[in-house]
Every structure is written in structure tokens, then in C-alpha cells.
Amino acid sequence: MDGHVVLAEGLEKRYGEKRALDGFDLAVRPGAVHGLLGPNGAGKTTAVRILSTLLRLDAGRATVAGLDVARQPREVRTRIGLTGQYAAVDEILTGRQNLEMFGRLFHLGRKRARLRAAQLLRQFDLEAAADKGAGGYSGGMRRRLDLAASMILAPAVLFLDEPTTGLDPRGRGEVWQAVRQLVADGTTVLLTTQYLEEADKLASRITVIDQGRAIVDDTPDGLKNRVGGDRIEVVLRERDHVPYALQAVARVAHGQPEADMAELRVHAPVADRVGSLTEVARFLHEFGIPVEDIGLRRPSLDDVFLRLTGRRTEEEPTPDQAQDTKGAAA
Amino acid sequence: MSAQAADGTGRTYRRRPRHGRLFWTVADCWNVVRRGLTHYRRQPVSILWQLAFPILSVLLYGYVFGKAMQVPGGGDYKTFLMPGMFVMTVTMGFISTATIFVHDSKKGVIDRFRSMPMAPSAVVAGRGATDMIVSCAELGIMMGTAYGMGWRPDGGIPFVKAVALLLALRFALIWVGVWLGLMLPSPEQAGGLFAIVFPLTMISSIYVSPQQMPHWLGQVALWNPLSSTASATRALFGAPTGTGTSWPEQHALLLAGVWPAALTLMFLPLAVRRFQKLSR
Ligand SMILES: Nc1ncnc2c1ncn2[C@@H]1O[C@H](COP(=O)(O)OP(=O)(O)OP(=O)(O)O)[C@@H](O)[C@H]1O
Ligand SMILES: [Mg+2]
Numbered sequence: 160m161d162g163h164v165v166l167a168e169g170l171e172k173r174y175g176e177k178r179a180l181d182g183f184d185l186a187v188r189p190g191a192v193h194g195l196l197g198p199n200g201a202g203k204t205t206a207v208r209i210l211s212t213l214l215r216l217d218a219g220r221a222t223v224a225g226l227d228v229a230r231q232p233r234e235v236r237t238r239i240g241l242t243g244q245y246a247a248v249d250e251i252l253t254g255r256q257n258l259e260m261f262g263r264l265f266h267l268g269r270k271r272a273r274l275r276a277a278q279l280l281r282q283f284d285l286e287a288a289a290d291k292g293a294g295g296y297s298g299g300m301r302r303r304l305d306l307a308a309s310m311i312l313a314p315a316v317l318f319l320d321e322p323t324t325g326l327d328p329r330g331r332g333e334v335w336q337a338v339r340q341l342v343a344d345g346t347t348v349l350l351t352t353q354y355l356e357e358a359d360k361l362a363s364r365i366t367v368i369d370q371g372r373a374i375v376d377d378t379p380d381g382l383k384n385r386v387g388g389d390r391i392e393v394v395l396r397e398r399d400h401v402p403y404a405l406q407a408v409a410r411v412a413h414g415q416p417e418a419d420m421a422e423l424r425v426h427a428p429v430a431d432r433v434g435s436l437t438e439v440a441r442f443l444h445e446f447g448i449p450v451e452d453i454g455l456r457r458p459s460l461d462d463v464f465l466r467l468t469g470r471r472t473e474e475e476p477t478p479d480q481a482q483d484t485k486g487a488a489a
Numbered sequence: 490m491s492a493q494a495a496d497g498t499g500r501t502y503r504r505r506p507r508h509g510r511l512f513w514t515v516a517d518c519w520n521v522v523r524r525g526l527t528h529y530r531r532q533p534v535s536i537l538w539q540l541a542f543p544i545l546s547v548l549l550y551g552y553v554f555g556k557a558m559q560v561p562g563g564g565d566y567k568t569f570l571m572p573g574m575f576v577m578t579v580t581m582g583f584i585s586t587a588t589i590f591v592h593d594s595k596k597g598v599i600d601r602f603r604s605m606p607m608a609p610s611a612v613v614a615g616r617g618a619t620d621m622i623v624s625c626a627e628l629g630i631m632m633g634t635a636y637g638m639g640w641r642p643d644g645g646i647p648f649v650k651a652v653a654l655l656l657a658l659r660f661a662l663i664w665v666g667v668w669l670g671l672m673l674p675s676p677e678q679a680g681g682l683f684a685i686v687f688p689l690t691m692i693s694s695i696y697v698s699p700q701q702m703p704h705w706l707g708q709v710a711l712w713n714p715l716s717s718t719a720s721a722t723r724a725l726f727g728a729p730t731g732t733g734t735s736w737p738e739q740h741a742l743l744l745a746g747v748w749p750a751a752l753t754l755m756f757l758p759l760a761v762r763r764f765q766k767l768s769r
Pocket of ligand 1: 205353
């Protein structure tokens with residue numbers, strides 16, 4: 160296994176003319192969360208589906224827990240858990256019935272399936288709702304049930320495909336907590352996400368994927384440093400004030416300040432978040448410069464992208480996702 | 490696969506691979522069936538919802554329109570109608586096959602099954618077995634209802650044959666349902682299947698004999714697979730069958746066997762291919 164639980168080399172997957180994966184490489188070390196970060200349509204789901212034996216690959220080689228996904232799919236399936244983009248649980252059955260059904264289908268036998276279900280309900284804090292229909296669960300609870308179902312065999316690798324998309328902040332927090340717990344217990348997690356913040360919070364290593372190819376593999380800090388970390392941003396009312404703002408921002412900047420004359424926006428990377436905000440606000444106030452907006456901005460996936468590829472992420476986010484991004488940046 | 494194997498994290502998991510592959514395929518099937526039956530245990534009313542349409546049809550046609558409905562060549566209309574309702578019952582059943590499949594595939598449940606070490610064939614076979622069991626129960630309820638309304642069929646071997654023909658039709662429709670369920674783009678569309686089933690049941694001999702329809706419509710109805718099963722089971726139950734002299738009516742019993750076999754031969758491979766295509 161050369162120390163990697165997931166190893167992918169030159170994965171290719173075509174849909175007609177479209178290359179969903181185009182020479183994708185990935186190496187995941189055991190015992191941590193590995194983030195797979197990329198915009199809509201980058202190929203994250205395709206990669207996860209190939210690694211979890213749901214899709215056949217056109218070219219390349221991939222092993223999970225040392226087993227070849229193309230040649231030993233059945234064996235691979237005993238070592239993995241999968242939580243896809245939807246919470247794949249039976250909504251008519253109760254939480255307990257769901258876990259017992261999946262346990263039996265994992266070939267635990269009836270008695271052990273029952274024991275394991277009870278154990279997982281406790282672990283994922285679902286005991287109170289265990290005997291209620293999963294259709295009535297909140298988004299976060301359903302996700303946790305979904306995670307619990309993926310953990311029945313205590314798999315070597317857990318694939319999580321955008322586990323928090325569509326969840327409110329509370330549900331998102333619950334899922335993050337559950338994932339941290341799993342990792343503490345020794346599971347390796349491959350997490351796909353569109354949010355840098357999520358990858359930052361959970362992952363110890365991040366691979367950025369774009370157009371079916373891994374473009375960077377780095378630690379969250381390394382990645383943020385490439386992008387320049389947090390930025391201070393001042394939006395002005397008048398064009399003439401831009402030089403003053405540049406001067407104010409330069410005093411605290413941790414890099415080159417930049418001005419966007421069309422939007423009257425001045426921004427620069429900073430190290431001391433609150434300190435620089437206070438400093439710039441005080442400076443502008445003293446010079447009597449009216450400000451439309453001032454604030455700190457975390458680098459978004461968009462910034463990472465712009466920096467790494469020189470272009471913006473292509474697809475327009477849907478209103479729902481736009482809201483999520485805002486929520487994640489707040 | 491050993492009973493206890495170390496995974497990448499150095500922990501162990503415990504499965505029971507002591508048995509062969511066939512054992513596990515059957516066991517997986519059974520567990521999928523259990524799931525399907527548990528649905529009905531948790532929502533027993535849903536079976537009545539599925540039967541509401543045939544039962545209402547019996548009441549509407551049997552009682553409200555009863556006097557106005559004529560069977561060519563004479564005979565009691567209600568006795569004529571009942572076998573048609575049984576055909577209707579098994580036909581409507583395929584909507585539930587398609588519905589659960591479209592749900593499971595769009596909500597990721599089928600993906601979860603496929604990512605597990607269970608037999609992939611059990612996903613489809615288990616569903617089919619569940620539907621056959623449920624159909625038996627539905628037919629039982631419908632026949633009980635019919636009996637309550639005074640329906641008195643011939644018993645013995647012909648009765649068993651009639652039930653077998655009804656179940657053969659249901660079996661064929663499972664594959665149509667699975668195929669459609671995997672084709673439909675969203676669960677909402679499953680409800681729309683009713684719009685296909687309804688005309689299919691109307692333009693058949695379920696309610697009236699094709700002789701009583703406009704000529705061209707009658708021709709369509711004559712060759713409708715549902716008509717063959719309806720006519721054949723009428724004859725077997727000892728109900729009036731109308732006075733049709735056309736080839737399909739004269740050979741209803743043969744066609745009631747041939748049609749389901751043909752549908753199965755066509756849609757079973759299509760459904761299986763569609764299922765395998767999920768990994769492409
Ligand atoms: N079954 C398919 N048929 C045709 N094209 C597909 C299919 N599945 C994926 N694609 C295409 O492959 C590319 C990668 O898709 P994929 O779903 O892997 O992206 P993703 O990174 O998961 O995106 P998202 O963030 O939207 O989930 C996309 O351009 C998509 O349109
Ligand atoms: Mg995706």
C-alpha cells in the first residue's frame with residue numbers, strides 16, 4: 160500500500176466527448192480527513208464513484224486499502240463506506256430499521272446487525288429518534304443516519320461526497336462533529352466539498368481538482384498561503400478616495416494591496432484580522448473618508464481558483480448554493 | 490475474504506463470509522424483501538390506497554352504471570367485471586414497482602446497495618419477489634371484496650389457473666416497472682405513470698367487450714395484453730365472456746400465457762441492462 164489507503168493514478172472517465180476525469184491522481188494517507196476541493200462539474204463525484212466501485216474507469220489504476228477497485232470490487236466494498244450527495248436512507252423505515260437492514264445486507268447476521276445498529280444510534284446521537292420514521296428527521300439527523308449506515312463495518316475508508324450541501328449551519332456543525340469523531344476513532348475520510356472553509360476545518364490535506372485533474376495537493380495552510388489568506392476589503396463611494404484607502408490598507412497589509420477601480424474596491428491580504436480592521440477603519444475615519452463597506456473576507460474557492468488557474472470558477476452557483484457560500488464565509 | 494481481516498486502520502471488522510456466494514445472494518434477496526414488506530407493516534394503509542382505484546371502479550361500474558352496462562350475448566355485468574378488476578389490480582401494481590425504483594435510484598439508496606458487499610442482483614430480484622408477495626395479498630383482498638359483493642367463481646383447477654395467469658402478468662410487469670423506474674428522471678414523474686396505465690386499462694376488455702367499441706379502437710383493445718388475461722380468466726372463473734369470435738378472443742388462454750412471456754423476454758433484459766448501465 161506504500162502508506163496510502165487510497166491511491167489513484169491517471170484516472171480517466173469520459174462521457175461521450177466530455178472528460179469527467181482526465182488523468183486524475185490522488186494519494187490519501189491513513190488516519191485523517193483528505194479534502195477533495197473543486198467547483199461544480201470538476202469531477203469530484205466521478206472520482207468518488209470510481210473509488211467506491213460504482214463506476215467503471217476508462218483508464219488508469221486505483222487501489223483502496225491496497226485492493227484494486229476494477230479487479231476486486233467485492234473486496235473493496237467490504238472496506239469502504241459511502242455517503243453520497245443525497246442522504247441515502249429509506250425514509251419509510253425508522254432509523255433503527257434502516258441500520259439493521261443495512262447491517263444484514265453487510266452480512267453481519269441478524270443478531271449482530273441489531274447490536275451494531277444500537278451502538279451506532281448511540282454513537283451518532285440518534286437514540287431519541289431511533290424508532291421514528293427517517294422521513295421525519297431533520298437534514299442533519301438524516302445525514303448522521305446516513306453516516307452511521309456507512310460506518311456499519313467500521314470501514315478503512317469513508318467517502319463523503321459533499322456531506323453538508325443543503326444543510327443549515329446547525330446541521331453542518333453536527334455533521335462536522337460526527338466526522339471528527341470518526342477520524343479520532345481511526346477512519347480515513349475522503350471528503351469532497353465546494354467550500355474551502357469546510358476543507359479547512361476538517362481536512363489535514365487538500366487536493367484541488369479542476370476539469371478532471373488534480374491541480375494542487377497541499378495542507379490547508381499551504382493552500383491558504385498560496386492564495387494569501389484572509390483579505391481586508393474596503394469599498395469606497397468616490398474614485399478620488401482610492402489612493403487614501405490604498406495607503407490605509409498598505410499600513411496593515413501582509414502583501415501587495417490591490418485596487419479595483421470599476422468597483423471602487425481596495426483589498427489586501429492581512430495577518431492580524433481584527434487589528435488590521437480596526438486600524439484601517441480608524442485611519443479612514445480620521446481622514447474623513449466615507450466608506451461604502453469595510454470588512455474581512457476569507458478566501459473562497461473562487462479565490463483559490465483564480466490564483467491557481469488564472470480563471471474564475473465557471474458555473475454560476477444556484478441561488479441555494481450562493482446562500483450556502485455566504486453562510487460558510489460568514 | 491477471511492472472517493476477520495485487518496483493514497488499513499489496523500482495526501477489524503466482522504462479517505460472516507463462511508457461506509458461499511449463492512447463500513448470500515438468497516440471503517440478500519430475502520433482506521431486500523424484508524425491507525419491502527416492512528414498508529407495508531409501517532404503512533398498512535398504503536396497500537388500501539393502491540387498491541382504492543379498482544375497488545372504486547367495482548362500485549362505480551358494478552352499482553352506479555351496473556344496469557346500463559351490457560355484456561354481449563348476455564350475462565351478469567358484475568360477474569363479467571370482477572376478473573377485469575383483478576387484471577386492473579395487477580396492472581396498477583407495476584406503478585409501485587416503478588415508484589420505489591425511481592425513488593431508490595434518485596435518492597442514492599441503490600448506490601448505497603451497490604457500494605456494499607451484497608449481491609447486486611438481489612436489489613432487483615428482491616424487489617420483484619416483494620412485489621409478487623404484495624400482489625398475492627392484493628388479489629386476496631380484491632377477491633374477498635368481490636366475494637362480499639356476491640361474486641361466486643368456479644373453483645378447482647381453473648381457479649388456480651386463473652390466479653396463475655394474473656400473477657404471470659404481474660411478473661411480466663415487474664420488469665417494465667424496474668426498467669421505467671430506472672429511466673424516469675425524477676420521483677415526481679412516477680405518479681404520472683397512472684396516465685399511461687389508465688388508458689391502457691380502458692382500451693381493453695377490462696370494462697367492456699371490444700365489440701362494443703368503435704371498430705379501430707376495438708382492434709387495439711383486442712390485442713391489448715390486458716384483454717387476453719381478462720378474457721382468459723373470465724372463462725376460467727366461469728364468468729360471461731361476451732360473444733367475440735375474433736382470433737385473439739378465441740385464443741385468449743394461449744395469449745394470456747404468451748403475452749406475459751413475451752413482455753418478460755423483452756423487458757427483463759432491458760431492465761437488467763439498464764441496471765448494469767448504472768456503473769458506466
Ligand atoms: N452520467 C453522466 N453523463 C454525462 N456527463 C456526466 C455524467 N456524470 C458526470 N458528467 C459530467 O462530468 C463532469 C464531472 O461531473 P461530476 O459530477 O464528477 O462533478 P462534481 O465535481 O461532482 O460537481 P458538483 O460539485 O456539481 O457535484 C461534469 O461536467 C458533468 O457534467
Ligand atoms: Mg458532485
